[in-house]
Amino acid sequence: MSHDSSSPDSERRDFIILTAQAMGALGAAAVIWPFVNSMNPSADVLALSSTEVDISPIAPGQEIKVMWRGKPVFIRHRTPEDIAAAEAVSLTELRDPQTDAERVKKGKEQWLVMVGVCTHLGCIPLGNLAGDYRGWFCPCHGSHYDTAGRIRKGPAPTNLVVPPFEFLSDTKVKIG
Amino acid sequence: MRFFFVLFSLVLVAPAFALAGGDVKYPRQENWAFDGVLGKFDRPSIQRGLQVYREVCAACHGVKRVAFRSLTDVGFSEAEVKSLAAEYTVLDGPDDSGEMFDRPGRPSDRFPAPYPNEQAARAAQGGAYPLDLSLIVKARADGANYVYSLLTGYHDAPEGITVPQGMYYNPYFVGGLIAMAPPLKDGAVEYQDGTASTADQMARDVVNFLQWAAEPEMETRKRMGVRVMIFLLIMTGFFYVAKKRIWSKVE
Amino acid sequence: MAHAPKEQQPGVVGWLDYRLPIFGTLKGALVDYPVPKNLNYFWNFGSIAGVCLVIQILTGILLAMHYNPSVAGAFNSVEHIMRNVNYGWLLRYMHAVGASMFFIVVYIHMFRGLYYGSYKAPREVLWWLGVLILVLMMATAFMGYVLPWGQMSFWGATVITNLFSAFPLVGDPIVTWLWGGFAVDNPTLNRFFVLHYLLPFLIVGVVFLHLIALHAHGSNNPLGIDAKAPKDKIPFHPYYTVKDFFGFGLFFLVFAAFIFFAPNYLGHPDNYIEANPLVTPAHIVPEWYFLPFYAILRAFVFDIPFWALAALPFAYAGYLAQKINKAREFTLENLFGAMQWGRAKEAAGRVQSLLASLGAGGFLVLLGLIGFVIEAKLAGVLAMFGAIVVLLFLPWLDTSPVRSASFRPLYRWFFWLFALNAVALGFLGSMPAEGIYVVFALICTGIYFAFFLVVMPLLSRYEKPLQLPESISAAVLAH
Numbered sequence: 064m065s066h067d068s069s070s071p072d073s074e075r076r077d078f079i080i081l082t083a084q085a086m087g088a089l090g091a092a093a094v095i096w097p098f099v100n101s102m103n104p105s106a107d108v109l110a111l112s113s114t115e116v117d118i119s120p121i122a123p124g125q126e127i128k129v130m131w132r133g134k135p136v137f138i139r140h141r142t143p144e145d146i147a148a149a150e151a152v153s154l155t156e157l158r159d160p161q162t163d164a165e166r167v168k169k170g171k172e173q174w175l176v177m178v179g180v181c182t183h184l185g186c187i188p189l190g191n192l193a194g195d196y197r198g199w200f201c202p203c204h205g206s207h208y209d210t211a212g213r214i215r216k217g218p219a220p221t222n223l224v225v226p227p228f229e230f231l232s233d234t235k236v237k238i239g
Numbered sequence: 240m241r242f243f244f245v246l247f248s249l250v251l252v253a254p255a256f257a258l259a260g261g262d263v264k265y266p267r268q269e270n271w272a273f274d275g276v277l278g279k280f281d282r283p284s285i286q287r288g289l290q291v292y293r294e295v296c297a298a299c300h301g302v303k304r305v306a307f308r309s310l311t312d313v314g315f316s317e318a319e320v321k322s323l324a325a326e327y328t329v330l331d332g333p334d335d336s337g338e339m340f341d342r343p344g345r346p347s348d349r350f351p352a353p354y355p356n357e358q359a360a361r362a363a364q365g366g367a368y369p370l371d372l373s374l375i376v377k378a379r380a381d382g383a384n385y386v387y388s389l390l391t392g393y394h395d396a397p398e399g400i401t402v403p404q405g406m407y408y409n410p411y412f413v414g415g416l417i418a419m420a421p422p423l424k425d426g427a428v429e430y431q432d433g434t435a436s437t438a439d440q441m442a443r444d445v446v447n448f449l450q451w452a453a454e455p456e457m458e459t460r461k462r463m464g465v466r467v468m469i470f471l472l473i474m475t476g477f478f479y480v481a482k483k484r485i486w487s488k489v490e
Numbered sequence: 491m492a493h494a495p496k497e498q499q500p501g502v503v504g505w506l507d508y509r510l511p512i513f514g515t516l517k518g519a520l521v522d523y524p525v526p527k528n529l530n531y532f533w534n535f536g537s538i539a540g541v542c543l544v545i546q547i548l549t550g551i552l553l554a555m556h557y558n559p560s561v562a563g564a565f566n567s568v569e570h571i572m573r574n575v576n577y578g579w580l581l582r583y584m585h586a587v588g589a590s591m592f593f594i595v596v597y598i599h600m601f602r603g604l605y606y607g608s609y610k611a612p613r614e615v616l617w618w619l620g621v622l623i624l625v626l627m628m629a630t631a632f633m634g635y636v637l638p639w640g641q642m643s644f645w646g647a648t649v650i651t652n653l654f655s656a657f658p659l660v661g662d663p664i665v666t667w668l669w670g671g672f673a674v675d676n677p678t679l680n681r682f683f684v685l686h687y688l689l690p691f692l693i694v695g696v697v698f699l700h701l702i703a704l705h706a707h708g709s710n711n712p713l714g715i716d717a718k719a720p721k722d723k724i725p726f727h728p729y730y731t732v733k734d735f736f737g738f739g740l741f742f743l744v745f746a747a748f749i750f751f752a753p754n755y756l757g758h759p760d761n762y763i764e765a766n767p768l769v770t771p772a773h774i775v776p777e778w779y780f781l782p783f784y785a786i787l788r789a790f791v792f793d794i795p796f797w798a799l800a801a802l803p804f805a806y807a808g809y810l811a812q813k814i815n816k817a818r819e820f821t822l823e824n825l826f827g828a829m830q831w832g833r834a835k836e837a838a839g840r841v842q843s844l845l846a847s848l849g850a851g852g853f854l855v856l857l858g859l860i861g862f863v864i865e866a867k868l869a870g871v872l873a874m875f876g877a878i879v880v881l882l883f884l885p886w887l888d889t890s891p892v893r894s895a896s897f898r899p900l901y902r903w904f905f906w907l908f909a910l911n912a913v914a915l916g917f918l919g920s921m922p923a924e925g926i927y928v929v930f931a932l933i934c935t936g937i938y939f940a941f942f943l944v945v946m947p948l949l950s951r952y953e954k955p956l957q958l959p960e961s962i963s964a965a966v967l968a969h
Binding site for chain 2: 079
Binding site: 377380463464 | 527569572573579580583724728729732733735736739740742743746747749750751753754759760762763772963966967
């Protein structure tokens with residue numbers, strides 16, 4: 064673009080051209096955002112992003128599996144033996160150190176809520192006191208989880224994920 | 240601008256009315272809060288319209304595309320939406336024994352339809368099908384005015400037109416004979432906000448509700464539109480000046 | 491077309507360009523490319539059409555991420571997009587309004603070509619590629635409209651696919667093949683979705699060829715005279731880049747006005763009703779951009795006897811006869827002269843063609859008298875396709891050496907009549923095919939074809955054009 068860039072006329076021209084281009088770029092960016100955002104979860108998916116579960120029928124020593132955000136969630140009503148075994152473990156033994164208290168709600172330590180997806184490569188571990196640590200055992204590659212769902216033996220790198228959850232009442236839990 | 244749009248719409252819509260059945264009247268043109276470039280939702284009216292729908296229309300008509308959770312857009316709180324949803328029973332399942340079961344509605348559910356399918360609806364309504372109303376305002380030319388005119392337009396048939404048993408005369412309906420009895424009578428609903436529930440008022444409120452049900456994004460769309468048009472006007476202005484400046488050097 | 495530079499230039503760009511000369515090619519095509527300096531705003535519509543194509547593809551891909559191409563799920567998935575997907579309503583309205591915008595821009599672009607003679611040599615192939623783009627657009631738009639599976643989607647698809655049954659013998663098998671069944675149903679919807687996704691990328695390819703053909707000889711201009719001298723042209727950048735961006739701004743203003751304030755104005759309310767194979771809408775109408783062709787299709791409510799078709803070969807025979815008579819070529823020698831291969835002289839060829847035409851005409855008359863007819867349905871289909879095919883012959887129908895209508899006052903008059911006629915055809919397409927509307931549709935169809943087949947050849951021969959200017963620069967300075 065050949066013009067003398069010194070005269071005030073051309074400076075004004077440059078400003079106008081620059082502003083026009085800047086607005087064009089801004090407009091293009093403003094249009095891109097809705098396009099990109101349309102790929103984010105839609106309103107109906109977000110509406111199902113939390114689920115309420117009635118835990119009253121689960122007896123001590125029993126566990127159920129519910130679906131949450133397309134994945135299984137284990138809800139176990141732990142016995143006092145389960146809790147004692149979990150609290151007795153020292154943090155140095157753990158690959159992913161977490162106390163039992165960090166994984167349950169205060170005053171409701173008997174309720175363990177975890178996403179039932181092995182942190183190794185995503186299979187669903189078997190429950191009901193399975194494995195060497197009387198917790199969960201993943202049959203795909205042999206990961207053993209203890210009574211608090213923490214990884215003790217096998218290739219999984221981290222403990223079973225505890226999702227955000229809260230007690231709406233003594234008999235109702237909201238996950239997510 | 241709106242006048243021209245209305246005029247245009249009438250011009251395009253007119254043949255449809257003229258040819259559809261002889262004496263179909265053009266819908267009455269009313270002023271609505273959602274009309275025009277700056278159109279808004281009249282939320283108190285929509286809430287009243289919801290009440291009219293639930294107490295009068297829902298006996299036969301569904302709004303199956305409206306989810307309970309979307310009612311927060313018309314001014315209901317999350318708690319109110321939760322309790323409203325719970326008043327409905329929704330079919331779910333199968334459970335662990337393979338059975339389908341009923342459960343109270345949740346905000347993520349949609350309004351259940353009064354009949355499981357079209358055939359059941361026709362069987363219960365003597366062959367007529369009460370349409371789902373989720374999109375009725377968009378599915379008719381000049382939809383809002385059409386629905387309002389239809390609801391308030393019942394009157395005795397003129398000379399020479401016999402109305403068969405079970406039908407009613409309505410000049411705004413295609414063919415003039417409609418299977419739906421006049422649904423709105425003064426005082427049919429007791430409004431919670433104290434507004435007088437005349438048939439006309441109820442018709443307006445229901446239209447506002449159905450307009451929202453068909454186009455829940457309308458307010459956002461128009462607001463965004465105003466901002467986009469202003470931006471484009473300014474940007475185009477700049478490009479116009481830039482063009483003139485750059486071209487001033489040619490010949 | 492693209493040549494690597496002789497020497498590698500400095501920098502990353504220089505390194506890449508030496509190996510894949512894309513930067514050099516783009517610079518040659520969009521920056522340094524010389525363009526006539528007198529183009530008016532009707533030359534903006536090509537680039538605007540390109541923008542429309544990009545918008546349709548982008549919005550289409552994003553919509554396809556949420557769309558469900560099954561009879562049970564299609565309508566619901568579109569409502570899901572409108573109500574649940576973030577900015578889904580914006581994507582949907584952009585795509586629907588964008589299709590209309592694309593057609594209006596392309597129609598104006600084509601009318602520019604008709605007015606300024608942009609289809610004449612050496613731009614015949616450029617024009618053909620344009621017609622091919624139009625045909626691909628029409629196929630894409632037709633299939634796209636079926637996807638929401640509303641009443642108009644379903645019944646429009648039924649009516650238009652049924653047309654192919656008009657062809658004798660092969661018609662019904664073709665229709666069954668198109669449908670993948672015995673009516674428009676799931677297989678039809680699924681394949682329409684696939685093809686609707688595919689065709690736009692074919693359009694992109696043809697657009698590239700269209701641009702290559704354009705750059706072979708450069709743009710036409712409002713004066714229609716070749717821009718020979720260097721001072722007749724200016725570089726594409728910055729002059730036409732800034733002018734194009736200004737044009738985009740105006741286009742987006744119109745586009746946005748529809749999207750945000752009247753998104754359903756160009757559509758039909760019946761398409762917000764779920765498709766019902768047992769209930770036919772009162773009036774089946776295609777989208778507005780198909781209305782003129784729909785009018786031509788429905789204009790033929792009578793069968794055409796074969797002897798009426800004989801008019802064509804007889805007309806050609808008449809044209810040959812007066813030529814032969816003038817040159818006194820009707821000799822025995824010419825009659826039999828070209829029986830030997832390789833020694834056919836032009837005159838002999840004309841005499842033989844005359845006899846062949848008379849023979850063909852006579853044969854058609856005979857068949858017509860026996861009772862052979864082209865059924866009304868087939869006539870309509872042939873006329874509708876013919877309305878597009880006739881465009882391909884423009885460079886040979888209009889042989890006037892003057893390109894621009896600015897210097898052809900008679901042609902200009904007929905051009906505006908043709909444009910008005912096109913609008914009239916559009917209006918007639920939206921009316922039911924009854925009574926006075928059918929009569930007018932036939933008249934307007936006649937005018938449409940007469941413009942190309944009668945007016946253009948006659949004007950090429952007999953019109954006296956105005957004096958052309960010396961050059962573009964001379965004409966511009968004269969202002």
